[in-house]
Amino acid sequence: MNTGKARKRIAVIGSGFSGLSAAAYAAKAGDEVHVFERHSQPGGRARQFTTDEGYVFDMGPSWYWMPDIIEGFFRDFGYKVADFYDLVSLDPQFEMVFSEEKIMVPEKSNDIRELFEKIEPGAAKQYDQFMKSAKYKYEVGMQDFVTKPCYNWFEFASLKIAGSIFQLDLLSNFRKYVSGYFSDLKLRSLMEFPVIFLGAAPQNIPALYSLMNYGGYVLGTKYPMGGFYQLVLAMQKVAEKQGVVFHFNQDVQKLNTEDDRIHSIRIDGKDYEFDAVIASADYHHTETLIPKSLRNYNNTYWESRTFAPSCLIYYLGVKGKIANLKHHTLFFENELDDHIDCIYKHKKWPSRPLFYSCCPSKTDPGVAPESCENLFLLLPLTSGIHDEEAVREKYLVEMLERIEKHTGEADLMSRIEYKKSYCVSDFMADYNAYKGNAYGLSNTLSQTAVLKPKIRNKKIRNLFYTGQLTVPGPGVPPSLISGKIVASEVSKLKIEKNEKIV
Numbered sequence: 093m094n095t096g097k098a099r100k101r102i103a104v105i106g107s108g109f110s111g112l113s114a115a116a117y118a119a120k121a122g123d124e125v126h127v128f129e130r131h132s133q134p135g136g137r138a139r140q141f142t143t144d145e146g147y148v149f150d151m152g153p154s155w156y157w158m159p160d161i162i163e164g165f166f167r168d169f170g171y172k173v174a175d176f177y178d179l180v181s182l183d184p185q186f187e188m189v190f191s192e193e194k195i196m197v198p199e200k201s202n203d204i205r206e207l208f209e210k211i212e213p214g215a216a217k218q219y220d221q222f223m224k225s226a227k228y229k230y231e232v233g234m235q236d237f238v239t240k241p242c243y244n245w246f247e248f249a250s251l252k253i254a255g256s257i258f259q260l261d262l263l264s265n266f267r268k269y270v271s272g273y274f275s276d277l278k279l280r281s282l283m284e285f286p287v288i289f290l291g292a293a294p295q296n297i298p299a300l301y302s303l304m305n306y307g308g309y310v311l312g313t314k315y316p317m318g319g320f321y322q323l324v325l326a327m328q329k330v331a332e333k334q335g336v337v338f339h340f341n342q343d344v345q346k347l348n349t350e351d352d353r354i355h356s357i358r359i360d361g362k363d364y365e366f367d368a369v370i371a372s373a374d375y376h377h378t379e380t381l382i383p384k385s386l387r388n389y390n391n392t393y394w395e396s397r398t399f400a401p402s403c404l405i406y407y408l409g410v411k412g413k414i415a416n417l418k419h420h421t422l423f424f425e426n427e428l429d430d431h432i433d434c435i436y437k438h439k440k441w442p443s444r445p446l447f448y449s450c451c452p453s454k455t456d457p458g459v460a461p462e463s464c465e466n467l468f469l470l471l472p473l474t475s476g477i478h479d480e481e482a483v484r485e486k487y488l489v490e491m492l493e494r495i496e497k498h499t500g501e502a503d504l505m506s507r508i509e510y511k512k513s514y515c516v517s518d519f520m521a522d523y524n525a526y527k528g529n530a531y532g533l534s535n536t537l538s539q540t541a542v543l544k545p546k547i548r549n550k551k552i553r554n555l556f557y558t559g560q561l562t563v564p565g566p567g568v569p570p571s572l573i574s575g576k577i578v579a580s581e582v583s584k585l586k587i588e589k590n591e592k593i594v
Contacts, residue, residue, distance in 0.1 A: 098586070098587050099122060099123055099124055100123040100124070100367040100368055100582070100585060100587055101123070101124045101126075101365070101366050101367045101368075102118050102123050102124065102125045102126070102366060102367065102368045102369070102370060102582060103126055103127075103128060103344075103357050103364070103366040103368070103369045103370070104118070104125060104126070104127045104128070104369075104370045104372060105128055105344050105357075105369065105370070105371045105372060105373045105378065106127075106128075106129060106130075106136060106371070106372035106373040106559075107127050107129040107134035107135065107136060107328070107338065107372070108135065108136025108137060108138065108372050108559060108571065109136070109138065109323075109324075109327070109559075109568055109571035109572055109575070110372045110558040110559035110560070110571040110572070110574045110575040110578075111127060111129075111136070111370070111372030111558065111559070111575065112127075112134065112324070112327040112328060112331055112575065113165065113327065113558075113571065113572045113573075113574070113575025113576055113579070114370045114372060114558050114574075114575035114576070114578050114579045114582075115127050115331045115334075115336045115370075115575075115579075116165075116169065116327065116330050116331040116334050116336065116575075116579075117168075117575060117576050117579035117580070118370070118579040118582055118583070119331065119334035119335045119336045120168075120169065120334050121579065121583045123582075123583075124335070125331075125334075125335070125336045125337070126336075126337050126338075126339060126364075126366075127331070127336060127337070127338045127339065128339050128342040128343075128344050128357070128359065129338065129339065129340050129341075129342060130341070130342065130343040130344075131340065131341070131522070132340050132341055133340065134324055134325075134327075134328050134338065134340075135151075135152075135321060135324040136152075136372070136523065137151065137152035137153070137523065137530070138150065138151065138152045138153050138320060138321060138323070138324050138568075139151045139152070139321070139324075140319055140320075140321035140324075143409060143510045145409050145461060145509055145510050146460070146461040147407075147409040147459065147460050147461070147464075147466050147510055148318075148319060148458065148459040148460075148466065149319075149407040149459075149466065149468065149512075150319045150320040150321055150452070150468070151405075151407075151514070152320075152530075153320050153568050154320060154420075154450045154452070154468060155289070155308075155313065155420070156179070156313065156314040156315055156316060156320065156323075156568075157304075157307050157308045157311070157313065157314075157568075157569070158234070158307040158308075158311065158568075158569040159173075159179070159311060159312070159314050160311065161234060161569035161572060161573065162323065162568070162569060162572065165327070165330075165572050165576075166326070166330065168576075169330050169333070169334070171330060173326075175326075176322065176325070176326035176329065177316045177317060177318060177322035177323070177326060178316070178317040178318075179314050179315070179316050179317075180314065180315050180316075180317060180455065181199055181312050181313070181314055181315075182199065182312075182313045182314065182315055182419050182420070182455065183198060183199035183200075184196040184197055184198050184199065184418060185197045185198070185199055185308070185309070185312065185313035185420065186313065186418060186419070186420035186421065186422060187418045187420070187421045187422070188278075188281065188282060188285070188421075188422045188424055189421060189422065189423045189424060189425060189494075189498050190278060190281075190424055190425060191425040191426075193278065194498070195207070195211075195278060195282065196418070197282065197309070199312055199313075201223070201309060201310045204219065204309055205219045205220060208274075208279060211276050211278060211279055212274060212275060212276040212279055215274060215276070215279060218273045218274060219273075221273065222273045222283070222302065222305070223305070223306055223309070223310055225259070225261075225302065226302040226303055226305050226306035226310075227306050227310065228256075228259060229259070229260055229261070229300055229302060229303040229306070230303040230306040230307055232256050232259075232260065233260065233300060233303045234303065234307075234569075234573075236250070237260070237300075237541075237564075238563070238564035238565075238570060238573055239564075239573060239576075239577065240541070240563070240577075241547055241548075241563065241577050241578075241580075241581055242541050242542045242544060242546070242547070242563040242564075243542070243546070243548075244542060245541075245542055247542075248541070260300050261298065261299035261300055261302070262298050262299075262300050262537070262540075263298070263537070264298065264299040265294070265295050265296065265297065265298065265299060266284065266287055266294045266295070266297040266298065266299050266301060266302065267280075267284065267293075267294040267295040268295070268299075269299035269302065270283045270284055270294070270302075281424055281428060283302075283305055284428065285422060285424075286301075286304040286305055286308050287301050287304055288472070289304070289531070289566065289567055290304070290400070290534065290535040290565070290566065290567075291398075291399065291400020291401060291531045291532065291533065291534035291535060291566055292398065292400070292436070292534035292535060292536050293429070293432045293436060294428075296398075296534070296536050296537075297534075297535060297536065298535075298536075298537050298540065301535065307569075313420065315419065315452065315455050315456065317455075317456050317458070318456065318458060318459075319452065319456070319459055323568075342359050342360075343359065343360075344357050344358070344359055344373075344381065345358050345359060345360075345361075345381070346358035346381050347369060347378075347381045347382050347555065348363060349382055349383065349386060349552060352551060352552060352553050353552060353553055353554050354366070354368075354369050354382075354552055354554055354555055357369065367554060367585070367587050368554040368555075368556065368582050368585055369554065369555050369556070370556045370557075370558055370578055370579075370582060371555070371556065371557050371558070372558050372559050372575070373523075373524060373559075374523060374524045374525050374526055374561065375526075375545055375557050375559070375561035375562060376389075376394050376524075376526040376561070377524035377525075377526070378557065382549075382552065382555070385551075386549070386551045386552055388545065388546060388549055388550055388551075389545060394526060397533055397539065398436070398533065398534040398536055398538075398539060399475045399526070399527065399529045399532070399533060399534060400475075400529060400530065400531035400532055400533060400534050400560075400566055401435050401472040401473055401474065401475065401529070401530060401531065402472075402473045402474065402475040402476075402477070402515070402516045402519055402525075402527070402528045402529050402530045403470050403471060403472050403473055403515070403530045404469075404470070404471040404473055404479070404484055404487055404513070404514075404515045405468065405469065405470050405471075405513065405514040405515070406467075406468070406469040406484075406488055406491070406511065406512070406513050406514075407467075407468060407510070407511070407512040407513075407514070408466075408467040408468075408469065408508050408510065408511055409460065409461075409464060409465075409466065409467075409508065409509050409510030409511075410464060410465040410466075410467050410504060410507050410508055410509070411463075411464055411507045411508075411509050412463060412464065412465070412507055413463060413464075413465060414451065414465050414467070414495070414499055414501055414504070415499055415500060415501060416498065416499040416500060416501075417449070417451050417454065417465075417495065417498070417499050418451070418454060419450065419451055419452060419454045419455050420448070420449075420450055421448070421449045421450075421451075421498070422446070422448050423446060423447050423448070423449070423491075423494055423495075423498070424446050425446075425494065426444035426445065426446055427444065428446060430442070430443070430444050431444065431445055431446045431472070434474065435472060435473065435474045436474070439474045439476070439477065440474065440477070441473065441477065441483065441487075442471075442473075445471055445487065445490070446471075446472070447469060447470060447471040447472075447491050447494075448469070448470045448471075449467065449468065449469050449470075449491075449495060450467075450468040450469075450470075451465055451466065451467050451468070452466050452468070453465045453466040464509075469488070469491050471487055471491065473515070473516065475516065475526075475527040475528050475529040475530075476516065476527035476528060477516055477528075478516075479515035479516045479517050479528075481513065484513045484515055485513075488513070489505070492504045492505055515528070516528030526561075531560060531566040531567075532559070532560025532561045532565065532566040533545075533560070533561055533565070533566070535565050535566070540565075541563065541564075544561075544562055544563050544564075544565070545557065545561055545562050546562065547562045547563055547574075547577065547578050547581060548581060553585075554585060556578045556581060556582055557578070558571075558574045558575050558577070558578040559571055559574055560574075562574060563577065564577075
């Protein structure tokens with residue numbers, strides 16, 4: 093699409109979800125877009141790898157929630173998700189394991205309300221009221237609230253948003269909000285768990301984010317056959333169809349500045365000229381590529397931020413099937429608050445951890461050899477912590493023991509034919525992630541909307557930022573939205589024939 097405006101030459105640093113989104117939208121607007129990725133494949137944290145044994149592992153995201161937001165990305169370019177991959181609904185959506193009980197969350201929302209009623213009389217009606225409010229927040233939040241560039245609060249002065257401010261529950265904390273609906277601790281855990289993706293304790297998250305419950309429980313948990321990486325490949329195809337050019341194994345080493353603009357980027361000692369730069373790489377890392385005097389934020393600022401957790405991940409190829417294990421399982425036998433305190437207050441490895449297992453081979457036989465299981469284990473951690481292999485292994489043993497207790501299987505360790513761990517130091521090495529964070533900044537009230545790091549450099553007019561460390565925040569759907577927002581802002585840049593930014 094050619095808008096008739098002078099065609100800008102844009103560099104996008106990084107090909108995570110926000111980078112893919114930004115590149116596609118910028119190219120659709122008529123600009124020449126080049127994506128520079130330090131790895132050999134697109135996806136960032138959502139990369140995928142295949143082992144010699146035949147296991148196919150998604151490295152990062154595994155929860156396919158808010159399918160309407162993802163569908164909306166493809167619709168903007170004249171496509172449907174179904175044009176690229178087969179999306180299936182999971183039933184049950186997931187299982188949650190407590191110390192003395194297991195709860196499976198069914199696919200249909202009406203079945204979920206019946207489950208709630210069995211656990212707590214009267215909870216079905218409360219579930220209906222909770223989801224009615226959550227739906228409203230989802231519709232206002234995902235259509236209006238999170239689509240703003242967040243330069244200032246006046247952006248939220250529309251009649252729709254201003255008139256909804258109390259219904260959005262921005263000033264209530266999520267834990268107190270949930271407890272106002274449900275008394276049973278298990279039901280509270282079921283409702284609180286989705287906000288863990290937002291990177292903070294439920295008592296520190298605005299109740300606005302009950303929209304996550306609607307986006308998950310009501311809209312359902314999906315899975316793209318072939319793995320989450322199918323979304324990455326589909327977005328790459330969409331971007332390429334808009335004319336985007338991808339450059340892999342290209343690590344941007346410096347952003348060359350003159351006055352109030354970037355005139356080129358440096359890779360392997362060579363400079364390449366661009367009219368604008370969109371950084372989908374780690375925000376803090378991107379700022380190290382420019383002079384200190386031109387950075388939006390200093391080290392004191394970053395030290396003062398509350399970061400979402402990092403995590404310990406294990407990619408395991410297991411011989412033989414594992415009975416009684418679902419696609420998604422949350423192991424909540426211990427107290428959520430104990431684990432959260434270790435992340436945010438004590439900043440140490442948890443003594444009584446919670447963890448999550450994903451076994452996609454339960455749904456998708458193509459991700460593991462015949463009669464084997466693909467097992468992904470994730471344990472949330474504080475960022476910046478030491479992560480020696482011996483410590484990682486200790487937690488692997490505990491996680492496997494708890495899976496054995498849950499499933500009735502024996503000696504899973506001896507059945508592992510492929511094993512790879514991934515932790516804080518790996519996030520730092522692979523993604524230049526600040527202190528090895530996995531999910532960006534926590535969505536606390538003091539780090540929401542206008543209070544997040546800005547999407548545009550304050551002193552360099554043609555440097556923009558996108559992704560989980562800026563608006564609207566962490567998660568796959570928000571990253572897609574972030575890319576769309578920043579592409580829109582870049583489109584407003586004007587260039588003269590001499591390529592000067594004005």
